[in-house]
Every structure is written in structure tokens, then in C-alpha cells.
Amino acid sequence: MTDPTPAAPWPQPLDTSVTPRFAGLPTFMRLPVMDPADVDVALIGVPFDGGVTNRAGTRHGPRELRNQSSLVRRHHHVTGRSPYDLVRVADCGDCPTHPLDLMESLRLIEAHYAGVAKTGAIPITGGGDHLVTLPILRGLSKGAAVGLIQFDAHSDTYDSFFGQKYNHGTPFRRAIEEGLVDPRRMVQIGLRGSVADPASFDFARAAGVRMIFIEEFVARGVDDVMDEARAILGDGPTYVSFDIDAIDPSQAPGTGTPEIGGLSTREAQALVRRLAGLDVVGADLVEVAPPFDPSGLTAMTGATVMFELLCVVADSLAARGG
Amino acid sequence: MTDPTPAAPWPQPLDTSVTPRFAGLPTFMRLPVMDPADVDVALIGVPFDGGVTNRAGTRHGPRELRNQSSLVRRHHHVTGRSPYDLVRVADCGDCPTHPLDLMESLRLIEAHYAGVAKTGAIPITGGGDHLVTLPILRGLSKGAAVGLIQFDAHSDTYDSFFGQKYNHGTPFRRAIEEGLVDPRRMVQIGLRGSVADPASFDFARAAGVRMIFIEEFVARGVDDVMDEARAILGDGPTYVSFDIDAIDPSQAPGTGTPEIGGLSTREAQALVRRLAGLDVVGADLVEVAPPFDPSGLTAMTGATVMFELLCVVADSLAARGG
Amino acid sequence: MTDPTPAAPWPQPLDTSVTPRFAGLPTFMRLPVMDPADVDVALIGVPFDGGVTNRAGTRHGPRELRNQSSLVRRHHHVTGRSPYDLVRVADCGDCPTHPLDLMESLRLIEAHYAGVAKTGAIPITGGGDHLVTLPILRGLSKGAAVGLIQFDAHSDTYDSFFGQKYNHGTPFRRAIEEGLVDPRRMVQIGLRGSVADPASFDFARAAGVRMIFIEEFVARGVDDVMDEARAILGDGPTYVSFDIDAIDPSQAPGTGTPEIGGLSTREAQALVRRLAGLDVVGADLVEVAPPFDPSGLTAMTGATVMFELLCVVADSLAARGG
Amino acid sequence: MTDPTPAAPWPQPLDTSVTPRFAGLPTFMRLPVMDPADVDVALIGVPFDGGVTNRAGTRHGPRELRNQSSLVRRHHHVTGRSPYDLVRVADCGDCPTHPLDLMESLRLIEAHYAGVAKTGAIPITGGGDHLVTLPILRGLSKGAAVGLIQFDAHSDTYDSFFGQKYNHGTPFRRAIEEGLVDPRRMVQIGLRGSVADPASFDFARAAGVRMIFIEEFVARGVDDVMDEARAILGDGPTYVSFDIDAIDPSQAPGTGTPEIGGLSTREAQALVRRLAGLDVVGADLVEVAPPFDPSGLTAMTGATVMFELLCVVADSLAARGG
Amino acid sequence: MTDPTPAAPWPQPLDTSVTPRFAGLPTFMRLPVMDPADVDVALIGVPFDGGVTNRAGTRHGPRELRNQSSLVRRHHHVTGRSPYDLVRVADCGDCPTHPLDLMESLRLIEAHYAGVAKTGAIPITGGGDHLVTLPILRGLSKGAAVGLIQFDAHSDTYDSFFGQKYNHGTPFRRAIEEGLVDPRRMVQIGLRGSVADPASFDFARAAGVRMIFIEEFVARGVDDVMDEARAILGDGPTYVSFDIDAIDPSQAPGTGTPEIGGLSTREAQALVRRLAGLDVVGADLVEVAPPFDPSGLTAMTGATVMFELLCVVADSLAARGG
Amino acid sequence: MTDPTPAAPWPQPLDTSVTPRFAGLPTFMRLPVMDPADVDVALIGVPFDGGVTNRAGTRHGPRELRNQSSLVRRHHHVTGRSPYDLVRVADCGDCPTHPLDLMESLRLIEAHYAGVAKTGAIPITGGGDHLVTLPILRGLSKGAAVGLIQFDAHSDTYDSFFGQKYNHGTPFRRAIEEGLVDPRRMVQIGLRGSVADPASFDFARAAGVRMIFIEEFVARGVDDVMDEARAILGDGPTYVSFDIDAIDPSQAPGTGTPEIGGLSTREAQALVRRLAGLDVVGADLVEVAPPFDPSGLTAMTGATVMFELLCVVADSLAARGG
């Protein structure tokens, strides 16, 4: 038996019955490498950790996400569908970054995503630290602010660290200030952990961001929380940003700023699946730091969350385009 | 103080107050090594990974399960009972296997378990990849199909891989085809994860197997699910097969095909305890792959699940024999 | 931006915007080292594993708890308060121990804590194996028995091991016998795991200790269980002892006697927070064994639990002293 | 500054000043993926461990060799030359294998290398267990026996294991029996370690193989030993087979059959460099088992040895072709 | 092919062609478990670390030495001989120890070895920390002082630590004081590392012990040093004590007191082989601490050194008894 | 027994017989924390990895060097002397750095060392990546160029990477260009590994730097090489820079740019000891990257090399000042 014949004429992940999962180059989901211009959904790596203030290592994230994504197969077990039968998906390689120059990296990333945006492909990014979301949003911007749902232990709305405005604790403050994100269409889920300054939440709250701390999430459950989140996000274009540290460090230890008491992967999957039907204009999975992930569990979890995101996007695109 | 005097005159685990748990040979549960003919329940290792299609290593499973089982003590904390006071249990050594010949291994395992079956001892196996369940069922077979409850992330009812009919993704299809298992008395719990081909579930469904995916399990809970499972299994002879990958990879990372969002050990223990009173004719704990388990947590979890299975079997035997 | 100006004039953790968290000496919570006489709450290490009967290593616990505590910031995310704004807290160094002489270590620890008691500072200890709680209670004793709440997989009320009365399986039996703890004001939460002798629970039960096994905890939930616990503990002076093995080994693998099916960190945090307002006279976090914790997750979890305990104590002191 | 302009017009490793070494797909040496027909030297992976009798894992070897080869740069520091300036080199992908069928894998490998041989490209292989050398030799064979130099802790000239003629302890006995290798032009260096049967050496000795045990190597040194080896190998076509276990397990722990007291990497490099000028018709680096190599040191060592082999081959080709 | 038929009628290691090396119980060298009275050489474990002053863990040494000894085969590759063909060897189990009582452990070990001495079997011990050598020497003593050769980074002739006379830094001072060892027939090889008190060497020097520091060893080489050592040891009864920390921490990281710049395994093997023909009355391999040896390399090295010691003893016994 | 009474009245490492090595805060060598103004030799950490182009992590270097330095004792085993008896030494804390701003970090480091220079204390630094040597040299500069001996696998004389002049591949080119180092009094030992551009060596060679590749070192040996090096360095002020990657990755795996075939620790110690008597004005040990050093071996090696450097400096100071 080989894998079933794909329903679509475009490139597919390597057939697991022909090329064992330990063989072949570790591209995202074992997909071919293609140009964004030729796909509907572009899987892109951003190898970067210049925005990290404590434990770095996310520069190695894309490589290990690709490596572990060999464990992911074609069809989603709940829907039974394969995203590769619905839309054209490929590994579109790594975004250029500069390992020694933070500000230059922001420019490189913005330019790269502006190029992707021109193709019309929806990017799903494997980071990289969370600062990368800022230049991605800049690159994707078509002028109007987008909605944003963020899964994260941290609000990332600090003003600055060490007098520096651009780091992985500040991207969403900058994005709001720059008009990239509409804070009234912005939701954060999974917040927790001790903070240097609780006033850091004041900016977000004042701007209109809906912050759902882990305690509220636990009390209400996935469905109630997501009903509210979907109401806030509405039908407009929406970006999805998933910081792997939203998930508990027992299931995602390989990250720079772990906080105990986090989401289970079971909850994370349920949350992502409730994004079905939204107008997702881009998504990312960030903060996987392989040097702190010797077992590969974090990257494996991250790759699976990327697949869940891909399924949501593909289903949604197929529904609209269908 | 020493461990309490056993209530039974037969061999017992080493007394932890005489031989520290770090001392002595690592037999299963620190029990003596005996012949199956002299026990009621036989703990057996099957060091084998010839059926693995991606990440191997379960050939080292029995050794590490034994090693970690030194952490398990005599009495179950819920029942207060010691299985060793109820029935005769021993480590009956490893089943022969052939590291270079899959088909010969199937023959060796079948023959070994046929020998065990003759003694009347109930085998509880520490694997080994999941393919070993097939020759075990063959060896134990008395002609009539048995019921089977399987805890697993995967259905293992594929037809073949790489054109090969015997591997760890196919044992239950073969067992049904061979009349070893009655699919109408078969339940699978914990299924999840992306699949190469969703049609793989069709065979099982068509055959009458009750597949309970993790989403249904979470929605209904242990008791509701097990009420149904027990109704399906009924009073007939039943085999219990526990694939360690049913448990979440944060608690059982050391396995070849991990899938996030799995059972917690707490749920797994509750599930196994609800097997109480069934007519268990054999059980196994498979897919522990020590090379991917540097901390030993997976083997420790596996050894504890084996103890839970042993307690269920011992209680049941005592109740019947009593 | 720097960390906000502390509300209090006394020493504070290093400012994360001036000294990165990877820099500086790893004291508890990055606090200055001070004498207990100059603080309200004293964070103290007890590097000791002389009481361990199986897997040792807790002698290295205090160092790694300090190391990982660099990840903890000033303010609690639920209350928004910083304990350092409410009371004077410092790292008061390590208690002397003798690595080759168990009984001498008991004397050294008792003497050290008697000295701390004289200062009026409330000690929060990072152990060390659980035996250290006994000499701590002796040192802190003012004659009358105190109440005690213990989070633990084990009751630690055995009589002896290998004929030895003082080890990490016996401290609470000794404490009750010595009149240090009032067993009718004593609660144990999270008990589970196979036991060498179920009769070990009889002593505790007969003495009046309320033992809440994990199964009861799961059935009732945090609030119901803690309502009962608070009723038992009442308003009197109460000691809090948190054995890290109360938490599931997937979240706290680095300990000598792990038992699957344990508390989640989410539950543990909720439990500790429900201690708010009690008259806590001392607390400890014990059984972190770094040699079995290569990723540091256990020490990170332990350090965070110490912070949760600190917040409870600081809030309580502030409320009383206010 | 960027990497210097290559002296040759053909594809080159990614420029480290444009694409950081942590970025991009991990091909061998960061080279493009090409067809063997378009290169002079073909770097090929053979993901296979079906021939292993104890600790498997070499199926993951090619992926990790590629991953670690990102650390290798263009120019050899002793010669100053870049092989990529001398000949056309590329990553020619993985050879097909069958994870469940040893004999079918032998056929697949032989066929693949027969195809490579037709192109005239010289293959340098990253294994895979040592059995893969047999079908490689079969595939490359042009009828006449070749010379062979083997770096290995083991002679690999057993007759069989478990009654099986094809496994990683037997390839060179088979190769001699099949007339693929001329035993009088065959040298083994680094032999050591306890043996199941010292008579296993008798076949090799009788056939005329020159076996140089580690003790003789240490007594004589690199130059003396290699002078003799070169005299034995002569000018004829020669295959080079490097088993990573030739190197000491402190420098190459990730292998299935480690033996203490091995070659240092310093010695290994010196030995390989002394192959300069030989008529090398193929080479391999085998037995890297990533599951036993958590730090990646073994794969990094293996990738560097592959680079040393590549430099020897490129220099030799350039000298002849020049 | 199976392993060759042993030349002797007594028990042998498991045949690697019948029982794969990953199968079966991990006894020393896969030998049967027997009573010392029935063998010529008794392999014995002493699971103990009560004498450690810094990093413990050697209580787990015997188990992991046994585990890794599965990699050792029957015949020595230099001599071609199998010790099991020359003398009767078995795994004689673990010596009793008390995990909470150092002085009682000394009594238990002495008594156990006194029992072994009565049988006439020569014990080769796998420790355990180095303090165990003291009670072993006491137990083996027949009144007259023996000669002793010690491979160690440390002299272990301190007077006391923390006021305690019995710990792993003092055994040889005690042994000399007690007349168990004749200091004029005592040699130490491999000494190095910073010391708390250089005067610690004065006792040994004054007593007549020949201390060979690593610098002298490097300058002179194995043969010159061993010529002198053999002259000092002479023909009288001699005990061999091998502290694994004599070997460099890159090759033996899993020990409590590592010192860089140590013996290579190659040198260690050469040194041990030069003991050939001595009248060895006992030997040990101590200080393997598995919690600091995640890869198992140290235990594998230790098991191989035990095999080298066994070969020396067996050859010597055969020569005398022959 | 306690450690011997120091010969000097100033602060000393904690007494190992009073405070076990696992206890107490991990300062460098367990020394007190003091101001550089009060010491002769200042041990300083520079937690920084902003100059790394591939694998980062050296920001965590100082903490782990301190942690592992607890294993180092007071007296050198060859000289018998304790540096703490000769000169005043202390842990002078960490130099300020900016985790997000490379150029600001260079300013901070320069300013800090300028301050140290004013006190007259000789700094021995634990890095940090190798770029830190540049601002250290700037801070220490008194106008005249100093001599420099560098132990390193790499020359670190590239011009730039990614168009950036300041990174860990360029410090010594900058130092020469800026007149901080006299290239005719500069020696590099241990160079090796493939290079992006062999022309990178041309700058150094043209400037007059003596580059000793590993092959030359092996051929000549420690003494011959150091005789030459000392002749080049002469009597003038000399800085010593030790990149841990000079040492072989089997003994120092935890570094960003490992190269096989390196110095053994035995050789490294011998090399450092041959610096005796030089006029050392400062020294550093850089490139320890703890995230790639799970066992701590690299940091332990680094701490020991720092001790060797300290002994050389102390002996030299004592000889001059005596």
C-alpha cells in the first residue's frame, strides 16, 4: 500500500510508503521547496533570535521545526481532510536575517514578507523569536489594521527593555502604535507568569486589547473563550500569532521564557481548531529554541501546531474559493 | 522496620528494607526469575523493533522497563492490596527474537507464547513494538476469537507499509483477518494524530471495531467511555493491549510515533483500573523506545502501567479462584 | 524603560532592565544576601540528601533552585503585587549540613533554624530531602504544636527504613511523636503511588491526620479540598511543606521518588494560592534532585512554587502588620 | 565581506556571509541538490540500519550528517584548497531503502549505485550501517575486484549472525567471497575490542587482508602504517570505507558498537590525508547512530571526515584531470 | 554461526548469536548468577555512595556497570583468549549495604568479603565509591599486609573530612594505618588536580607509597612506569584498585570528582595489561556515578576495564594453576 | 581536619571542610565578592554573545564557569602552591553588557575594564564570546601595544561578516588595526578547521602574527612551540586569550564553533604552565556556551584553565613583588 492518491494535481508531501520519514531532506511537512508565487499557502522560516532578552536559540527554530515536521502526516484526524488536497502549499525557504544586526533584520524580514504579500500567498511562519511578528505584519500590511489573536504566556506589550524599543517583549505595542493591528480586534490567550512590571498590561488594556489570563481560561473553557474571541475578531482580516510558550513547559520546554501552569497541547489544539472560518491573512509559530529542547518535543509540538494552523487556513481558503 | 510479611507463601519482590531499590538485578518488579509453569501471572519481555517504520529502539524496551520497575512497590495505594499476596507472579524472562529477520521473529514469539499458554499462566508482556501483539495473540489462541481493548494513539489497522503486511501499523488488521480477535468485541481508546490515509480507519469501522478518538474521550470522560467499553467487551476472554503512545509525549516521550494531545497518566491509570473484573487472558505494554527516553520517564510510566495491569489481573484471578 | 521603582525602601531583586537575567550571582530571586535578623522573610537553602533511601541528589537542590529562580520576576500576575514591596525579603544563604553524618546534620539544621526563629523572620526553605523538615520544625518550635499542610505524593509517616528512624520517609511521624505538629491540624494532599506497606497510613490516620489521596482530589477539585483543609488548619500557626514530587513527574522529573498521575503545576499553583491569609510560620520546597533534572524544569517549577509561597506569606504579613 | 568568489563556475556551498549557517535546508555541506549525472563527486545518504545486531539508529545517520555538515566551510586549512573549486560536487539525495526488508534494501542500494556508476560520478556515502558497503560495492563493480582500505574497530568479516549472512558484521567477508574486493589489496586499521570469536579474524588473514590492530598502529604511528597501506593498495582502483567506530567513543559516542581505546580524530584526519593521490572510486562514512548522539558530536565528526575524504578525492581528480 | 563452543565445561556468558545483546537480564558480562563458593573469580557489586563528600551517585554504579557490560564479548582481542575458558567466573550479586548508615555499611561490606575470602574466589568488584576498598581489604585480609596498585586522580590518603575519618578521600590512609596494605609495596598512578591541602601527600610519601603524578607518567610512558611499579609490587599478594576518575573526564565523565588531563582509555588498557602475572588477590573498579553519565560511556568504559582486569586475573590463575 | 590555615591574611575560598562544595553561592573559585580596588587579581564575568555568527549561548558562560569552579581546590598539584596565599584574588562580579545592542556592549565593556585598569588589579575574565577581548584590550590599554598569546582553533582575524566589522571572528584584526596589540609580539596556537576564506590568514601573516596550526604543534610538541612563543612575546606586557575551542570538542563540546582534532586538556595545561614568568597584564577564557554543554564538562574545563591562568599570574606577581 502507498499513501492514497492526492485529490489535487499539485505537489504533495513525500509519500511515506515510498520515502520513509527518516529519509529525505527535512523540508516543512516534507513538501517540495517552491516560490511563494506558485502556492496558496507559503511555509516560511525566520531564523532569528536578535530580539531575545534572556535565553536565545530561536535562530535554530526553523531547522528543527522542519526536522520534526517529518512526523506529521497528510490528513487531519478530526476532519479527515488533507490541506494539500485543498490548496497549494509548499516550503518557501527561509527569510533572510542578519545575525549581528537587529534593525537590519527587521528591514530584511519586512521586505521579504512584502514580497510574499504581493504573490497573494498566505504565509505561515516558523520563527524565530516573537519580535519577528512585527516586521511580518509590516510586510503584509495593506494599509488597514488587521485583527490579531495571540496565544502566549506573555502580553509582549512592554514599551522597551534596556532602553531598546525592539525586542521580543514589545512587538505588539509597536504593532498597535504603528496601526498595523487594531487593538479592538485583538485577543490574547494564556497570559500568566510573574512580571517585571504589572503596568505593562495597562497599555494593552487601555488600547482595547482583550487579555485572557490562564486563570480565566481555565474557569471558562475553550468554547466559551473562543466564542468571545471570534466575536471580537469578527469577519475582518486576522493574523494568528502562536508563541510556543503559551503551552506548558512540560510539553514545550524548549523556549526562552517558560512559565509553569500553561495550556496543554490538547487545549492548544482545540483553541486553534476554533479558528475555523476566520479570514486568516497570516500566521506564525514562534519562540521554539532548540538548544533548550534536546528531546525535540517542543519542535514536534510546534510543527504539529503549524499543521493545525495550516488545516484551518486551507479549509477556510477552500470554503471561500470553492 | 522491614516490609510487611507477605500474606502468601510464594516468591515476592525483594524487600525494600533489606535490599535498597538501587541494588540487585533489575528483574520486573524485583521479582524472582521463574518458569511460567510455576506462576499464575508471567511477566515477559519481548525485545523487538523489527516492525517499526520510522524511529526504532523498542528492542531495548524490556530492559529499561525492568530497570525502572525497581521504583514500583508491592501494594496498590487505592485498593491497599498487593498482587503478590493474591497470585503467584514472577519475571519469566525474555521471549526469543531474531534481530535480523522479522518473519522468523514472528514465529519465535508465537511459539514462545504457545508454550506459556500451555502452562495456564496469564502473560503480561513488556514490548517491543506493537507488531509483537500479533504473534502473542497467535500463541495464546485457543481457536476462538477473543475480545480486545487497545489504548493507543493509532488504530494499527493499516493494510501494509512499503508493500509489507507485517509491521507495527498493521497488527490488529491481521489479527481480525486471522480470526484471533472478534472485532465486535474490540475497543480502541485514545486515537489521534495526523494520518497518512484516513481510509485506514474504514477497515476497522467496517469490521465493527469501536474507535474512540481522543476528542470523544475528552468530551465524555473515563467513566462514560469505560461503561461503554465494558459493555462491548462483555464477560468473554479479553486481551488488553496498551501502546505507551496513547499517553501524551510529555509523560511518555520515549516512543517512536509520538502524538501530542494524548492521555494523561492520571487518565490512563483510571482507564486501566476500570478493567477490574474482566476476564483478562493476557496484556501487554508496548512501544517504549529507550533511546528516545533519556530520563527514563517513559519506562517508569510503562512499568507503573504494567503494575496497574497486574493488579487488575491479580484481583480478578483471586476473585474467581477465591 | 527600567523595572518600576519599588514601593518599598528596602533591598529588591536586581532590576531586569539593568542586569540581564543571565548575569549576576544566582541568589534566590536575584535578591541580596542578608542576615535573617534584617528581614521579614528569609529564603534559606538546606543542601542535604542524607535521608534519601533510593535516588539521592537533593544536596544540589538549593543551588539549582537559586539558578532557576532568575527566571522569576517581581510581581505576581494574579494579584499584581510584588512581595518585595510588602515585606523585607532576602537570600539568607545555606544552612550548615554535614555530608557524611546524618544525625549531626539534624543537629546543625535545628540549631540554624532556632537562630532564625529568634530573629522573628519567617523562613522559606529550599531543600534538601524531606527529612530536613523535621529539624526545621524542631528549630522553629516555640513549645506548642503547629498545624501543617503537606503537598506530597507520599505520607512520609513510615516508622523506619533499614531499622533507621530518621530518613525522608519518616519526618512527619517523628514530628507528631515529638509534639512538634498537631496531627488534628494536619492535612496531606496529593498522596499516591504504590507503597511498601499500606499499614504505613494507619499511624497517620490513627493520629488524626487528614490524608487526601490524588483520586479524592481529582474528584473534588481544588476549592472543595482547600475549603476543608483551611477548616482543619484554622487560625493557628501553620507550617507549609511542599514536596516537589506532589507534582507530576512530567513537570517535575528531577526528584528521587517520582509517582505518575500527580498534581499539575496549574493545580499546584491554585492550591498554594488558597493558603492566603493563613498564619504561616514557615514553609519549604523540598526534594528537588538536580542530577535527575537535566533540563532544569524541576528547579524552575520549584523556584516558582517558592515564589507563590512567598507571595502568600508576604500578603499575609502585610495584612496583619498593615 | 562575503565568502571569496569561487574559482569555478559550478554550484557552490551557500555563502556563509549571506546565509548564516543556522539558516537554509541542511544539505550535505550546504551544497545544492543535483543529479549525479551533473557532478564529478556525488554526496549520497543511505538511511538504513537493517543490518544492525545490537543498537540500531543509523537510519537517521544521513539526516544528522547533513545537519552537522553546516559547520564545515569551503577550504581545507592545510592545503588551502576548496574541493568545490576543483570539481563539481553536490548533494545527490538519499538512496532508496526498505525499512522492513533487509534483502530488498540490498537490491535497492545496489541498483541505485549502479545508476550512479553509469554517470561516472564518484560517490561519497553517508550511512547507514556498515552492511551498506556491500551493495554499494556491488553497484559500483565493473567486474574487476577493487582495493579497499577500511578504518574500523571491527573487521566485519564474520560469516553470519543468528544464521543470517547479511548484517553489519559480515560485509567484507561477502565482498571478498563475491570477488568485489581483492583481499590482497585490502587493509584494515584500528581493529580492537573484545570479540565473540577470535577465529573471525582467520578468514580475513587467510584471504590476505592486512589487519592492523590499534596496538600496532599506536606503536608505529600514522606515517609508518600508511606507508605500508599505500604500498598494499598500489595504484589500482580503491574504495575507502570509514566506520565511525574506528574513532574513540569519547569523540564519536553515537554509534552502535563503541570500543574504548580508539583512534583520536587527530589521528583519523592524518590517516585520511595520507590517502592523497590514490585512485579512489568511492568512499563511505558509516555507523553514525544519532539516537545515541544527543550532542551531535558524532555526526559533526562524521561530516568533517566526509569533508576530508572529499578533499582527497577532489585533489586527486584535479591532479589526474588537470 | 553461533559463538564458538567454550573450551571449558562451566557456565559461560550468554551466546550473542542466540540471545541478542539487548536481551536478557543485565548481569556482569551476561554471566550466570552464582555463589562465590562455586567460582574462581567472583564479580561483585557494591552499591554505595555513603563516603562521598561532593557529588554522589555511585550507589547506582553496579547496576549500570552490569548494563553496559552487555557490550563486552568473550575473547580479548590481543591475547585471543577468553577468561571464561580458563577459570570459572560468575556474577555473584551485590554486597549488602545500608543507605543511611556509613559505619554499618563498612561492617556489612567487610563481613561479605570475609565470606568471599573463605571460598577462595578472587573478587573483582564494581563500586561504589572508593571508600568501599577499605572494608573489602579488611574482609579479604589474612593478617599480612598486601601490596596495592591504585589508578586514581587522587591519593585518597587524607586524614578526614568534616572531622570524619571514613570517606572516599581517606581509605588508603586507613588501610595503611590498619596494616592492611604495605605502603612500601604500594603505587599510585595518575594523580593530578588541584588539592585542598598539598600536605595530604606527605602522609603517603612518608609511609613509603610511590606516587606517580600524571606529569611523570606522561614523561615516562606506560612501560617505564609499569616496570618500576612491578618492581615495587614484587611477587607478593597484590590488590588492584581502579578509580574511574584516573581516566580523563571526556572518556569517563560520570564520576563525582572529575579532573581534566587524565589517562586516556588507551593508556589505561595498556597499564592494566602490564599487570599480567602478578599475584592479584582482588581488584575493584570504583567511582562510576551513573546520574552524571547520561550516555553510559563511563559505565561502558568501567565494564571494559573490569574485563581487562578479569583477563589479567584469569591468565594469571591459569598460569599458576595450569 | 579542615583545610590548612592560609598563609595569607586576606580572603580565601570557602573551606571545603566547613562548607561542602555543593553548598554556598557559586562565585568564581568560591571566593568572596569584592571590588577590584581591593585585590591584585580580579576574576570577572562578561556575559555576552552578541558577536556570535552561528551558535550563541556564551551569555550564560560566566554563570556556569562559576558553578563548575566549585570543583577547583586551593593548591596547584604541580607547584604545591595556592595562588590565594600569594596574592589577593576575588570574584569581582559581572561586567555590564547590553543583550540587544552590540555596539553599546562594546562601550560598556571597555568602560568597565578601564575602571579595573585604574585599580591596578589584573583581570582574568570568563566570557562571553571572543569579541569581548577587543573592548577588554581597549579598556586595559595604556597607549602602547601589548603582546598577545592566543589559544584558539580560529585566527579571528577576519575583516567582517555580513558586512559587520565587530563579531567574534574579527577581534584580533581590529586590535591590531587599533594598535592595541603588537602583531610582532603575537602568537596563535591550535589553529585548524575548514575556513570560509583562507585569505583570512593573510592579514595576520602580513602583520607579523606567528600562527601555529595544530599540525605544526603536534609535530613539535609543547616545549618546542612554547620556547618559540616565549621568545616572540619577550619580557613586555602580554595579554593571554584562551578560546575554549582550542581544546578538542570531546573535552569542550559546549562551544559555538567546535573543530575536531584539537588540543587535549593535558596539552592545554602544559601550554598554560609554560607561560610562567611572563608579564601578564590580563587573561581571558572565552567561548564557553552552556546550552551546548549539558554535562558541564566544558565549563569545568574552562574553570580549571582559569585556575591554571590564575596560578601563573599569581606566581609571577609574587616573584616580582616578592
Ligand SMILES: [Mn+2]
Ligand atoms: Mn511572545
Ligand SMILES: [Mn+2]
Ligand atoms: Mn511568550
Ligand SMILES: [Mn+2]
Ligand atoms: Mn500501536
Ligand SMILES: [Mn+2]
Ligand atoms: Mn501507537
Ligand SMILES: [Mn+2]
Ligand atoms: Mn515527602
Ligand SMILES: [Mn+2]
Ligand atoms: Mn514525596
Ligand SMILES: [Mn+2]
Ligand atoms: Mn564496521
Ligand SMILES: [Mn+2]
Ligand atoms: Mn565497527
Ligand SMILES: [Mn+2]
Ligand atoms: Mn579514589
Ligand SMILES: [Mn+2]
Ligand atoms: Mn579519584
Ligand SMILES: [Mn+2]
Ligand atoms: Mn576565538
Ligand SMILES: [Mn+2]
Ligand atoms: Mn575559536
